[in-house]
Amino acid sequence: MSDEGFGGSSPPDDYRRRLHDAAMKAAKEAVASGLAGRDAHLMQAVKALDDLNEAFNVLSERLAEWYMVLCPGHQMRPVELIDFILKEGLPEEDSVIKGLASTAKALNDERKALEGYIKAAMEEIAPNLSNVAGPILGARLIARAGGLEKLAKMPASSIQVMGAGEALFKHLKAGTPPPKHGLIYKHPLVKGASKKARGKISRMLASKAAIAARVDFYSGETVDLGDLKEKAAAIKAKGRKKHECR
Amino acid sequence: MSDEGFGGSSPPDDYRRRLHDAAMKAAKEAVASGLAGRDAHLMQAVKALDDLNEAFNVLSERLAEWYMVLCPGHQMRPVELIDFILKEGLPEEDSVIKGLASTAKALNDERKALEGYIKAAMEEIAPNLSNVAGPILGARLIARAGGLEKLAKMPASSIQVMGAGEALFKHLKAGTPPPKHGLIYKHPLVKGASKKARGKISRMLASKAAIAARVDFYSGETVDLGDLKEKAAAIKAKGRKKHECR
Numbered sequence: 001m002s003d004e005g006f007g008g009s010s011p012p013d014d015y016r017r018r019l020h021d022a023a024m025k026a027a028k029e030a031v032a033s034g035l036a037g038r039d040a041h042l043m044q045a046v047k048a049l050d051d052l053n054e055a056f057n058v059l060s061e062r063l064a065e066w067y068m069v070l071c072p073g074h075q076m077r078p079v080e081l082i083d084f085i086l087k088e089g090l091p092e093e094d095s096v097i098k099g100l101a102s103t104a105k106a107l108n109d110e111r112k113a114l115e116g117y118i119k120a121a122m123e124e125i126a127p128n129l130s131n132v133a134g135p136i137l138g139a140r141l142i143a144r145a146g147g148l149e150k151l152a153k154m155p156a157s158s159i160q161v162m163g164a165g166e167a168l169f170k171h172l173k174a175g176t177p178p179p180k181h182g183l184i185y186k187h188p189l190v191k192g193a194s195k196k197a198r199g200k201i202s203r204m205l206a207s208k209a210a211i212a213a214r215v216d217f218y219s220g221e222t223v224d225l226g227d228l229k230e231k232a233a234a235i236k237a238k239g240r241k242k243h244e245c246r
Numbered sequence: 247m248s249d250e251g252f253g254g255s256s257p258p259d260d261y262r263r264r265l266h267d268a269a270m271k272a273a274k275e276a277v278a279s280g281l282a283g284r285d286a287h288l289m290q291a292v293k294a295l296d297d298l299n300e301a302f303n304v305l306s307e308r309l310a311e312w313y314m315v316l317c318p319g320h321q322m323r324p325v326e327l328i329d330f331i332l333k334e335g336l337p338e339e340d341s342v343i344k345g346l347a348s349t350a351k352a353l354n355d356e357r358k359a360l361e362g363y364i365k366a367a368m369e370e371i372a373p374n375l376s377n378v379a380g381p382i383l384g385a386r387l388i389a390r391a392g393g394l395e396k397l398a399k400m401p402a403s404s405i406q407v408m409g410a411g412e413a414l415f416k417h418l419k420a421g422t423p424p425p426k427h428g429l430i431y432k433h434p435l436v437k438g439a440s441k442k443a444r445g446k447i448s449r450m451l452a453s454k455a456a457i458a459a460r461v462d463f464y465s466g467e468t469v470d471l472g473d474l475k476e477k478a479a480a481i482k483a484k485g486r487k488k489h490e491c492r
Contacts, residue, residue, distance in 0.1 A: 040315045041312075041315060041338070041339050041342075044308070044311065044312040044315060045342065047308060047311075048305075048308050048309075048312065048346055051304050051305055051308050052305070052349070054301075054304070055300075055301035055304065055305065055353075058297050058300070058301065059294075059297055059298070059301065062290070062293060062294050062297050063294075065290065065293075066287075066290040066294065069286045069287060069290060092287070093287050093363075096287075096291065096359065096360065096363040099356055099359050099360075100294055100356065100360070103298070103352055103353060103356040106349055106352045107301075107349060107353075110345055110346065110349040113342065113345050114342065114345070114346070117339075117342040
């Protein structure tokens with residue numbers, strides 16, 4: 001038996017050490033490539049935007065409830081109330097409530113700044129996807145997929161239901177109807193459509209988004225994917241026509 | 247039949263109208279008295295503090311994850327990282343990450359400001375309870391009870407387990423051992439004690455807190471409730487002695 005085999009006691013140790021080294025190297029490279037891409041910052045920005053949205057909602061609701069102590073039954077909306085408190089001041093506990101209002105305002109301003117950053121980054125990283133889905137939804141799709149490369153390798157049908165995890169699980173387990181849309185539901189063309197047309201419009205959008213992501217990742221050029229509004233209108237009209245014929 | 251009875255069609259209408267007016271008046275007064283107390287602001291401040299804690303934790307964790315993209319494996323703690331980013335700057339995406347860091351810093355500063363407000367308010371509204379439980383835990387007890395008056399009317403045993411809702415429910419439904427402490431667990435004398443002594447120390451603290459809340463609400467004077475540290479030490483020593491005798 002050669003030294004490279006498993007005969008003695010030393011070669012297996014050596015083999016294990018080399019296996020361990022190779023596995024560690026592969027793992028480190030995988031982590032590094034996952035983190036190093038230009039889209040890594042974009043993904044963090046999308047998650048941070050969600051965190052900021054949540055924090056702003058909680059704090060502005062708290063502020064509205066606190067303001068109720070001073071003025072029961074007020075009807076101001078969160079952003080209005082924050083501006084009002086910062087401008088007008090309050091008869092009681094002025095400084096502490098104002099402090100909370102300016103913290104909520106800081107969250108709102110940072111939210112807007114992050115949206116601006118995401119729009120600019122999408123323009124650079126994935127302009128075609130940004131055109132199809134809008135910059136924020138496009139960035140959400142990239143973040144959910146785990147990067148632009150992974151999104152570019154996904155079939156359109158996966159993009160269509162990405163983010164509808166629970167409904168998909170129910171479909172597979174309990175046989176409920178499959179979900180028609182996940183994240184893509186947020187697209188104004190889907191959200192604004194009748195319940196009947198939504199499934200078809202989200203399939204159309206998902207297939208365009210899949211093409212856009214591939215062009216963005218592999219070539220970086222700009223492609224013309226047609227007028228999506230027109231296509232959605234055609235799908236809606238077709239649905240209505242069928243209905244009339246019956 | 248007189249006009250005041252139920253003979254015609256008009257008196258019942260009048261009766262209903264007056265009943266409605268009286269009920270509305272009583273409801274409005276109840277809402278107003280619930281909101282108008284000096285402790286109403288304190289309760290809102292405690293809830294706001296919890297909201298701020300949660301938001302700060304989420305944002306600072308997000309920042310740590312984002313910073314990992316630039317420097318995998320860093321070991322800085324949240325507040326350290328925020329200071330570092332704001333001071334040193336970053337090689338990439340500087341302005342957007344700095345913006346998030348300064349938003350997280352604003353949350354942290356506001357948290358400290360609210361704690362200061364709560365301490366000052368407790369000194370004014372419930373100085374005895376503040377002495378027994380500390381200002382923040384004391385304010386939490388008031389907030390959970392729904393006001394200083396309600397806390398003052400609670401038996402000590404309720405104060406002891408207030409905030410242990412789920413464990414109490416399990417005890418009543420499934421016969422598990424009753425909870426020994428709820429919110430009061432956060433008191434350093436309970437938290438620092440052995441598992442065996444915790445139940446007794448929290449009962450002692452709850453009874454002192456009940457007395458303190460009553461004095462604060464009904465007289466506003468300062469009472470001497472003894473040295474709590476000494477009492478807790480005596481409970482611990484008794485527990486150890488018993489153990490040695492066996």
